Amino acid sequence: xxxVLLSARGLRLAFGGVKAADGIxxxxxxGEFLAIIGPNGAGKTTFINMTTGYxxxxxxxxxxxxxxITGMAPRRIVARGIARSFQLPQLFTEHTVLENAALAIAxxxxxxxxxxxxxxxxxxxxxxxxxxxxxxxxxxxARADALNEGARKLADIAMAVALKPRLLLxxxxxxxxxxxxxxxxxETLARVLRAxxxxxxxxxxxxxxxxxxxxxxxxxxxxxxxxxxPPAAVLADPEVQREVxxxxxxxxx
Amino acid sequence: xxxxxxxNGLLLGLALLDGLAYAALVFMVAVGLNLVFGVLRVLNVAHxxxxxxxxxxxxxxxLFLSARGLPEWASLxxLVVAAALVGxxxxxxxxxxxxxxxxxxxxxxxxxxxxxxxMILEDAQKLIWxxxxxxxxxxxxxxxxxxxxxxxxxxxxxAYQLFVLPGVAVATLVGLAWFLRRTLTxxxxxxxxxxxxxxxxxxxxxxxxxxxxFTFGAVLAALxxxxxxxxxxxxxxxxxxxxxxxxxxxxxxxxxxxxxxxxTALMIGLSRSIxxxxxxxxxxxxxxxxxxxxxxxxxxxxxGAAETRRV
Numbered sequence: 116x117x118x119v120l121l122s123a124r125g126l127r128l129a130f131g132g133v134k135a136a137d138g139i140x141x142x143x144x145x146g147e148f149l150a151i152i153g154p155n156g157a158g159k160t161t162f163i164n165m166t167t168g169y170x171x172x173x174x175x176x177x178x179x180x181x182x183x184i185t186g187m188a189p190r191r192i193v194a195r196g197i198a199r200s201f202q203l204p205q206l207f208t209e210h211t212v213l214e215n216a217a218l219a220i221a222x223x224x225x226x227x228x229x230x231x232x233x234x235x236x237x238x239x240x241x242x243x244x245x246x247x248x249x250x251x252x253x254x255x256x257a258r259a260d261a262l263n264e265g266a267r268k269l270a271d272i273a274m275a276v277a278l279k280p281r282l283l284l285x286x287x288x289x290x291x292x293x294x295x296x297x298x299x300x301x302e303t304l305a306r307v308l309r310a311x312x313x314x315x316x317x318x319x320x321x322x323x324x325x326x327x328x329x330x331x332x333x334x335x336x337x338x339x340x341x342x343x344x345p346p347a348a349v350l351a352d353p354e355v356q357r358e359v360x361x362x363x364x365x366x367x368x
Numbered sequence: 369x370x371x372x373x374x375x376n377g378l379l380l381g382l383a384l385l386d387g388l389a390y391a392a393l394v395f396m397v398a399v400g401l402n403l404v405f406g407v408l409r410v411l412n413v414a415h416x417x418x419x420x421x422x423x424x425x426x427x428x429x430x431l432f433l434s435a436r437g438l439p440e441w442a443s444l445x446x447l448v449v450a451a452a453l454v455g456x457x458x459x460x461x462x463x464x465x466x467x468x469x470x471x472x473x474x475x476x477x478x479x480x481x482x483x484x485x486x487m488i489l490e491d492a493q494k495l496i497w498x499x500x501x502x503x504x505x506x507x508x509x510x511x512x513x514x515x516x517x518x519x520x521x522x523x524x525x526x527a528y529q530l531f532v533l534p535g536v537a538v539a540t541l542v543g544l545a546w547f548l549r550r551t552l553t554x555x556x557x558x559x560x561x562x563x564x565x566x567x568x569x570x571x572x573x574x575x576x577x578x579x580x581x582f583t584f585g586a587v588l589a590a591l592x593x594x595x596x597x598x599x600x601x602x603x604x605x606x607x608x609x610x611x612x613x614x615x616x617x618x619x620x621x622x623x624x625x626x627x628x629x630x631x632t633a634l635m636i637g638l639s640r641s642i643x644x645x646x647x648x649x650x651x652x653x654x655x656x657x658x659x660x661x662x663x664x665x666x667x668x669x670x671x672g673a674a675e676t677r678r679v
Contacts, residue, residue, distance in 0.1 A: 167569070193571035205566030207559040218559055221552055222570040230547075233555040278570060 120145040120282055120314050121197075126165060126175035135161035136172060137338035143282065143316055148305070150325045150346070151318045153335030153359055159318045160202070162335070163284045166316075167199045168192040179282070193222075198280035202287045202318075204271035208260035212251060212270050215259055216242035219277035242277070248307050249273045265296040272304060276311060283308065285317040289324055297321065301328055322350060334359050373519070376646070381518035382525070383645040384638060389529035391637025392537035393596050397610055398617035398629050399544065400588030406624040407561045407581040410467055411475070413482040415589050416611025417489035418458060422590030423597040423606060424497050426450035427504040430597075434506060443506040443598075444532070451594040455587030463582040468575065486607070494604055501601035507532075508598040526599075533595060540588065541630050548626070557581055616659045622672020632670060 119142045126139040135158040143149055151159045164170040166177055168189035177185045184192055206215050217238045224238075234242075246255050249269045254262060262270065268288055275283055288304060289297050305328050308315050319325050325332055325346055332349045334342040336358060342349050349355055373380075401415045430438075430446045438446070466485060470478050511527040548554035560567045560577045568574050592610070600606075617636055621628035636655045643654040650657075662670055 189568045190571040190573060193569065199569055201566070201569070205563050205569065207562045207566070209558050209562050210555065214555060218555060219570050221556070222567075222572045225571070228552070230551050230553070232550055233552045235552075274570065 118145050119143070120180065121166065122178045123162075123166070124176050126162070126172045126177065128161060128165065128170060128172045134158075134338040136165065136175075139175070139338070139340060141333060141340060141343075143314060146312065146314055147330040148308075148328055149316045150329035150332040151316065151335055152320070152322070152325060152332060153341075157335035158338040159335045160286055163199060163286050163316070163318065166284060167197060193278060193280075196279075196281040197284070198275040198278045198282075199284040200272050200275045200286065200288065202290060204267040206259035206262075206267060206271055206274070208258065211256050211258055212246065212262070213239070213242050213255040215270060215274055216245050216277055219274040223278045245273055245277055246270075248310075250303055264291045265293065265300050268292055268300060269303060276307060276313065280313060282314045282316070285315065287318050287320065289319065289321055297324065298327075326350060377519045378521060378523060379645050380642070381516070381523045383642045385516060385523065385525050385530065386644070387638035387641030388634070389533045389599070390641055391634045392533040393592050394610075394613055394617055394637055395537045395630050395633035396540060396592035396595070397589050398614040398621075398633055399540065399626060400585035400592070401611075401614050402618050402621075402624060402626070402629055403544070403588075404582055404585035405618070407557060408467065408471065408578055410471065410478045410482065412467075412585075413479065413611060414462065414485040414489055415585070415614065416607035416609075417486050417493070418454065418586050418589035419593035419596075419610045420493055420602075420607030421458065421489065422451050422454045422593030423602050424493060424502060424593075425454050425590075426594035427502050427597045427602055428497070430504045430506055440506060440510055443510055447507055447594040447597065448591070451587060451591035454590035454594075455583060458590075459583035459586030460579060462586070463579050467582065468578070471578075486611070490604065490607060493607070497602070499604055501603050503601035505598045529599060536591070536595060537630070541626065545626055553580070613655055616655045620659045620662045620669060622669025625669070625671040628669070628671025
């Protein structure tokens with residue numbers, strides 16, 4: 116059995132009367148791609164926010180590589196080796212794509228020599244190499260606000276990968292990406308993440324993407340995990356189909 | 369027209385030189401205010417107090433040290449040291465103890481808090497320096513006068529106001545633009561300004577960037593004050609006058625503009641100075657008339673885009 120990288124136990128968090136996490140227990144195994152699916156408001160993003168320090172659970176614990184990280188500040192969690200991307204790509208629009216990547220490298224390398232340039236040779240080279248792996252070399256010098264959605268998503272995730280995480284949490288990596296680009300974006304992602312041996316947890320609404328790329332899928336429903344297992348089995352479950360996928364297909368239509 | 373120039377040419381020349389020196393000081397204060405607002409999103413009314421305290425500290429420190437045998441040539445360095453002390457001590461104190469508690473609050477509350485701080489610091493100045501004018505023009509006397517050729521004649525003008533003030537302002541402008549656009553720390557400041565959450569997600573310590581930026585802005589305000597101190601006798605209220613004029617520059621230029629703030633400071637400094645010489649009754653009004661006229665036509669300021677970069 117492969118070892119547990121991240122372990123969540125009994126996570127609870129309510130916003131007013133809404134239970135965004137109502138006893139979440141989940142182990143993320145080292146090296147796997149775990150998809151999180153479920154209707155809007157089921158608490159998928161809340162789980163990512165709790166794991167990355169943006170929200171503190173009201174009860175329960177999260178441990179990473181065996182050590183507790185519950186309630187730690189986001190940047191301390193980043194330093195442990197957990198990175199995230201947001202549903203809306205959070206690129207620095209004042210910077211070029213290359214500078215964005217170099218900023219992530221700089222953040223990882225800190226502390227800084229403050230007056231040295233951002234694009235010093237070693238970082239420039241590493242940033243170029245990173246963008247190459249993501250197939251973004253052609254737009255390295257474009258400003259981040261000039262990109263199409265697929266490129267923005269990839270650049271955003273490239274920045275997270277630049278932090279050299281062992282665990283990457285992605286909130287809807289394909290949302291907003293044109294259908295024609297979607298599979299290509301995910302293929303690139305999967306290739307880079309597997310090569311870098313990054314464990315990935317991603318929220319996804321497209322069941323084709325889930326079926327093709329996830330090792331396991333967790334179904335979120337009203338703050339709970341309703342089902343967990345290999346995609347073929349989980350997605351075939353009639354209840355999951357009715358409760359979750361039906362809603363997804365309906366929402367997508 | 370020719371006749372008018374014959375009669376008033378030298379006066380106009382003097383007004384332009386005065387305006388240039390004045391614009392340099394206004395720019396130093398306005399650009400710091402603008403930087404702090406762009407990054408922290410707090411309009412710091414107490415920025416003017418840092419200017420005033422910088423001025424008083426520079427004058428007093430100079431008087432104190434020269435009474436103890438400080439050579440005259442060091443009086444210029446004293447101005448810079450005073451500014452670094454004031455900005456470097458008060459800046460972090462204000463940011464850590466006060467501003468950091470109100471970042472998430474409504475802008476109205478932020479304004480009230482920094483206005484309260486301004487009132488407290490105004491009274492603190494009166495407690496420390498009294499209400500009698502404080503003057504120390506050693507730095508200006510040190511450099512003497514320079515005859516500026518103008519329209520076939522010469523205008524004697526202090527070399528300090530002619531070279532030091534504009535020189536420091538230009539150095540600040542170029543240095544700041546280079547710092548923000550070329551250095552790592554500058555790029556990180558811009559990144560935190562664009563998206564604090566994303567910067568935090570990369571492991572950047574945004575609160576340290578806030579502290580650094582505010583301290584930097586505080587040093588710029590104190591430097592503006594310190595550099596102004598040799599040119600005028602200091603009286604209570606100097607901070608209020610400066611902050612209001614800086615607001616006018618920032619609003620006219622557009623928030624977040626560095627070069628724009630420089631051009632606007634020049635425009636407002638020169639027109640105010642021309643008013644002083646030719647229409648003294650309009651002196652106070654001129655900068656605000658310019659501001660109102662610009663904002664009526666371009667609400668986002670002369671150089672600001674509707675919603676654009678903030679530093």
